Amino acid sequence: MQLQETALGQLLVSPRAIAQIAERSLDECYGVVGLGRGARIRRAFALRRRHGVEVIPSEQGGVELTLAVVIAYGLNLAEVAATVRSRVSYEVERVTGLEVARVEVRIDDVRSRD
Amino acid sequence: MSDLETDSKVAGAELALVRRLALAALEALERERQRIDGLNVYPVPDGDTGMNLVLTVRALIEELDATQSNGRTACRRDFARALLMRARGSSGVILSQIVRGAVEAAPDSGPIGGRALAAMLERSRDAAYSAVAKPAEGTILTLMRELADEARGRRRKTMPLEQRLDALVERGEEALERTREQSPMLAEAGVVDAGAAGLLVCLRAIARAVAGAPVVEPAPALRLVSS
Numbered sequence: 001m002q003l004q005e006t007a008l009g010q011l012l013v014s015p016r017a018i019a020q021i022a023e024r025s026l027d028e029c030y031g032v033v034g035l036g037r038g039a040r041i042r043r044a045f046a047l048r049r050r051h052g053v054e055v056i057p058s059e060q061g062g063v064e065l066t067l068a069v070v071i072a073y074g075l076n077l078a079e080v081a082a083t084v085r086s087r088v089s090y091e092v093e094r095v096t097g098l099e100v101a102r103v104e105v106r107i108d109d110v111r112s113r114d
Numbered sequence: 115m116s117d118l119e120t121d122s123k124v125a126g127a128e129l130a131l132v133r134r135l136a137l138a139a140l141e142a143l144e145r146e147r148q149r150i151d152g153l154n155v156y157p158v159p160d161g162d163t164g165m166n167l168v169l170t171v172r173a174l175i176e177e178l179d180a181t182q183s184n185g186r187t188a189c190r191r192d193f194a195r196a197l198l199m200r201a202r203g204s205s206g207v208i209l210s211q212i213v214r215g216a217v218e219a220a221p222d223s224g225p226i227g228g229r230a231l232a233a234m235l236e237r238s239r240d241a242a243y244s245a246v247a248k249p250a251e252g253t254i255l256t257l258m259r260e261l262a263d264e265a266r267g268r269r270r271k272t273m274p275l276e277q278r279l280d281a282l283v284e285r286g287e288e289a290l291e292r293t294r295e296q297s298p299m300l301a302e303a304g305v306v307d308a309g310a311a312g313l314l315v316c317l318r319a320i321a322r323a324v325a326g327a328p329v330v331e332p333a334p335a336l337r338l339v340s341s
Contacts, residue, residue, distance in 0.1 A: 027248040028157065030204040034247060059188030075207060076199050085205045087313040 001057055001098070013096055015055035015063075022053045022065055025091035029069075031080030036068025036108030052108070062099030065092070066106060073112040081105040116211065117295035118185070121271040122146070124223065125186040132176045133218075135320045138329045140171045142319035150315070153308035156253070157301045161272065163308035166203030170210060171316070173200035184275035190217050205309035208242050208254050212313070231278055235262040252296025260289040279321035286314045 001018075026032055035052030039072040053067035064066060071080050089100035143150075143164065150164030177196040181189055194214040199211035215238035219231045239262040242255055249255050252262040264285040268278060294300055300307055323329050 006189075025157075028246070028250045030207055030246050032247055033245060074195070074198050075245060076201060079201060079203070079207060086160065087157050089202075 001042055011109075013098075014035060015057075018055045018063060018065075018096060018098070020082040021092055021095050022067065022088050024053070025088050026052070026067060026069065026084065029084045029087050031071050031075045032069050032070045032084060033111055034070035035110075036070060038107060058099075058101035060099065060101060062101040063092070064104070065089070065100060065106070066104040068101040068106045070109045070111050073110045075109075076106055079101050081107065120258070121185050125189045128186065128220075129178055129181060129189065133175060134329050135323050136171060136175050136178065137331065138319040138323035138327070139316040140168065140328055141330060142173060142315050143168050145172055146312075146315050150308050150312050153305045155303040155305060156297060156307065157250075162203060163205045163312060166206040167209060167312040167316075169202040170197075170200070170206030173197065173202075174210075174213065176200075185222075186222065190220075196244060200265055205254055205312060207245075207312065207317075208258075208309065212238040212258060228265075228271060228273070228278065231275070232262070232265040232269040235265045238262065250297065252293040252300055252310075253307050254313050256293060256296060257286060257289050257298075257307075257310040257313055258267070261286055276325045283314070283318050283321050286317055291313050296313040296334055321331065 001013050001015065005094075023035065025034065037052070054066040054068075056064045058064045065088065067084060069084065071077055084104045084105050089103050092098065092100050141291040147164035147168055150167065151161040154161045174197055177193055177200065180196070181193045182236070194217050197210045197213060198207075200209040215232040218241075219230075219234045219237035220226070226234070235258075240256045242258050243249055246255070261282055264282055265278070268281060290306050290310050293310050294305065
């Protein structure tokens with residue numbers, strides 16, 4: 001995917017790299033205790049899925065992310081999903097400069113750790 | 115009086131005490147909300163940490179008012195669950211975990227001594243850390259861990275609760291100041307962590323209320339509109 005076009009050439013970033021960035025920020029998201037196994041029905045256009053993260057280029061030159069996560073039991077799932085969405089899209093936009101057009105959060109499981 | 119009646123009476127007294135401390139925390143958070151919002155650069159600089167904490171503590175008080183004092187065990191369990199459902203934002207969710215831990219580990223009767231306080235804060239810390247895969251340093255979690263360490267270190271000393279809480283506040287202030295250097299993003303922005311600052315605001319208010327400072331009943335609806 002193209003980040004910049006300069007006179008000397010273009011700067012490209014792979015969906016895999018974007019998935020890596022998303023995954024790292026997911027690890028620090030409060031409420032997320034693990035990553036899911038990815039979509040059960042694989043999307044035909046999925047370029048790369050690293051564990052729970054799927055990255056698809058959007059039509060406007062940005063990306064769409066699908067995050068499959070495992071959330072701690074007992075927490076408000078909607079609230080955790082909302083913070084996951086804002087955290088991951090902020091981090092991906094900050095690091096790559098790409099617009100995150102859409103973030104789908106899929107909760108694969110809830111798990112108790114204490 | 116039957117055991118059941120005694121139990122629900124004790125539960126009622128416990129609710130009233132927790133409510134008073136929560137009100138003190140709410141009043142302090144509302145006063146410092148803008149300062150806390152302004153510190154919010156991590157994890158997403160959206161300046162809502164203070165507001166999330168205010169809304170979470172407000173929900174806590176509403177849940178306390180809705181909880182029936184029909185026995186301590188049921189009362190504590192219902193309250194902790196309800197609070198987790200109503201928490202707002204990351205910092206609110208973590209605060210609700212901290213409260214849940216403390217409520218679960220609170221002694222069934224008698225005054226809160228050194229061991230009980232340490233047990234409560236250690237359970238708070240464990241509950242807070244239980245819901246994150248890779249805890250970042252320099253956050254509300256770091257502050258909670260230091261508070262639990264402080265309480266543990268003093269658990270065998272004989273001292274009044276007020277003095278214990280003062281020691282916790284002092285340790286909390288040092289720990290909060292250290293968050294400035296613990297996270298690269300905070301260091302870059304030159305601020306302390308917003309969530310940790312909010313937790314310390316709550317702790318300081320609770321310490322003052324325990325020491326006998328008066329607690330005023332706020333007018334929630336009006337405050338919310340004007341903010």
